[in-house]
Amino acid sequence: MPAVWWSELHTALACVSAVRTDRTAVRQAYLDRAMPKYLAFLDGPVPTVPRRWSTAHGDLHWANLCGPELGILDWEGWGIAPAGYDAALLHAYSIGVPETAERVRREFFSVLDTEDGRFSELVVITELLQSAERGDGLELVAALRRRAEEVWQRMTADG
Template sequence: MDKANGKLWTGPQDAQRMVPGHVPRPRLRLVHQWAERDDAYKAELYDRVAGDIVSSTPALVTAVPSLPAVWWRALRTALACLSTVPTDRTAVRQVYLDRAMPKYLAFLDGPVSTTPPAWSTAHGDLHWANLAGPGLGILDWEGWGTAPVGYDAALLHAYSLGVPEAAERVRRELATILDSEGGRFAELVVVTELLQSTERGDNAELVPALRQRAEEVWHRNATVGG
């Protein structure tokens, strides 16, 4: 009951109210809330999503998604539009970065800044099981809010690292974001989060690729002075 008014509880309704309709997502039609003893419940009715989710798991395992160029264009447009949505919601907190990044990136050859170049609004959970195709649909709006700029692109890329061809496609399609100073910082944030998630048994298969990618990004930052 004490979480019934938190960020995850209100996220879908906030998104329906605040995120422009041309960011493709299923429309939230009806919400019903009730309480029983010490528990709160909530049911949400959405429009049916056209197409299918791209993957049944957040991280790609074997297949490279077969997505048309128009899908990628729509994703770039959606992320750009979402990034400018004003909100007081928070997806990633500075206090978390200050605490977690030095701990989980300690294997790198030097210190890592914990201060993002900039912040923007993000979906906050942009992985392959939250994306539909062949027409773009973005699902699961519970956790959206402000995050380091480039966070969504970095997260999608990290969840692609198990399939190198897919990771390369993400880097190519979202290069404008990932090749920026903000994008590189966001990649280190995402690596931090996913390495931490292995402590609860998630994403263990991605650990070698995550560590390798963090080293690549860190050395790139050192080269360009980022």
């Protein structure tokens, strides 16, 4: 996608994150239950409570994005999620195509390379590993587990 598309996506997500709502995209009870189960392979107890919540599209993956003019589809799941959730979700769904995943990481570095972003990556990885347990996205499992280990190492190194 051209630079203008990425710029418009950043603007759209910033606007969404500023919306106040009672809708929920990700529930704390889910994080408390699922993260310890699906991230048990990581060394140490994984936190389950985000520092910040913000409003998210909640289902930001490539099938819900249009181009070359930016369009964002499938809004029924929008609501409150851990801050950085949309960028983390787009990155996780890109992980099977390394060049695309790298582009997403570059574009959303200011989000993903933060405490909030790393936590959101673990949330999204949890969701996708649970989904793989039901047979969805099996081809991503190894890459998702590797990414979880990278993120976890960074989180524990940052203290």
